[in-house]
Each structure stands twice: as C-alpha cells, then as structure tokens.
Amino acid sequence: MSSTYPAIVCTENTLSGSPRIDGRRLAVGDVVSIVHDSLHHALDSHELTLDQIKQALGYCATLQCKSDNPLVFCHNCSLRREQEGPLDTSYLEEFISGDFVFVRGENFHFFGSMAELLEDHRGYDWWMIATNLLIDLRTELRDESARS
Known part of the structure; x- marks a missing residue:
C-alpha cells in the first residue's frame, strides 16, 4: 500500500x-x-x-488504486466494471407498461430501461468526482479558516 495514504488499505478478506x-x-x-x-x-x-476523508479523496483522485492493484476495485467504480467485463443481458427482458419501464430476469429486477441498466452498470468515474471534491474541500476549509 501507499505510504502517501496510510489510512487506506486493501485486505483480501474485507470488502x-x-x-x-x-x-x-x-x-x-x-x-x-x-x-x-x-x-x-x-x-x-x-x-x-x-x-x-482527505486521504480517501486523494487516493481516488490520483488513481492510486491502479498502482496498488487491489483484488477488486470499489464496487461502484467504472474500473471495477472494466475488471468484471460486460454485463450479460442475454437472460434479461425489457418490459414497458404505460409510463413504467423495467428489466427482468430470473432473480433480477431493474426499474428502468435496458439502456439505463447498461449506463448504471458502467459505474462512476469516482476519481473525477474526488478531484472536484478535493478542490471544493480546500476552498471550504480555507473559507472557514478566514472566518475564524
């Protein structure tokens, strides 16, 4: 693990x-x-x-996980989706009932269209969001310091 982010760990038996x-x-x-x-x-x-929080945001924003090469990336990250490969939709069927659209398969339901399911499955580019949050956090902390 990175010495830059000592609060962040990857251990096989957790998450x-x-x-x-x-x-x-x-x-x-x-x-x-x-x-x-x-x-x-x-x-x-x-x-x-x-x-x-700063360490988690910094770790994510710098894509430190790519260097650390964890067993799996975070569950809601687009890197994890790339790691898992494409979603198998062969057993899924889209249903439309009036204004309501959903996708169904055996033991699977998604409330939305097949296109929305595929977009949702793509995950989030958390590192881009983390970068912006770090900028916002620095600004917020600076402004709080100036008010004190």
Missing part, C-alpha cells in the same frame, strides 16, 4: 480486497459518494475524520 478505510468496512468509493452528498454527513453520521 473482497477493494481499497477501504483502515479498520472500517467502508470502501474509498463509498467515501467519495458520501462526501459527494455532504461533507458534514460524512463527518457526523459515518464518523469519518477529516484526515480519512
């Missing part, structure tokens, strides 16, 4: 080896998603420290 906060079952991609919704929610409800 299938994806990058996560040390001592937590919280993947780096989850941290990015949570902070994307609200920094204060991440700090308060998920009991993350500002240092853990």
Whole structure:
C-alpha cells in the first residue's frame, strides 16, 4: 500500500480486497459518494475524520488504486466494471407498461430501461468526482479558516 495514504488499505478478506478505510468496512468509493452528498454527513453520521476523508479523496483522485492493484476495485467504480467485463443481458427482458419501464430476469429486477441498466452498470468515474471534491474541500476549509 501507499505510504502517501496510510489510512487506506486493501485486505483480501474485507470488502473482497477493494481499497477501504483502515479498520472500517467502508470502501474509498463509498467515501467519495458520501462526501459527494455532504461533507458534514460524512463527518457526523459515518464518523469519518477529516484526515480519512482527505486521504480517501486523494487516493481516488490520483488513481492510486491502479498502482496498488487491489483484488477488486470499489464496487461502484467504472474500473471495477472494466475488471468484471460486460454485463450479460442475454437472460434479461425489457418490459414497458404505460409510463413504467423495467428489466427482468430470473432473480433480477431493474426499474428502468435496458439502456439505463447498461449506463448504471458502467459505474462512476469516482476519481473525477474526488478531484472536484478535493478542490471544493480546500476552498471550504480555507473559507472557514478566514472566518475564524
């Protein structure tokens, strides 16, 4: 693992080896998603420290995971989707009922069209979001410091 991000680890028996906060079952991609919704929610409800958040965002923004080569990338990341390969849709069927569209297969339901399912399956380019969040975080911390 990277000495630049000591709060981030990849261990085979936790989260299938994806990058996560040390001592937590919280993947780096989850941290990015949570902070994307609200920094204060991440700090308060998920009991993350500002240092853990900065490290998770930095790890993701710099694509450190590609160098660390985890067993699997974060579950909601487009890198994970590339790793898993294309979605097999051969057993799926799209249904339209009025304004309602859904995709169904044996033991599988997706509320939306086949095109939406494929887009959703592509995952998120979290590193791009993480980069913007780091910029926003630096600005927010600078502004808070100036007000103090």
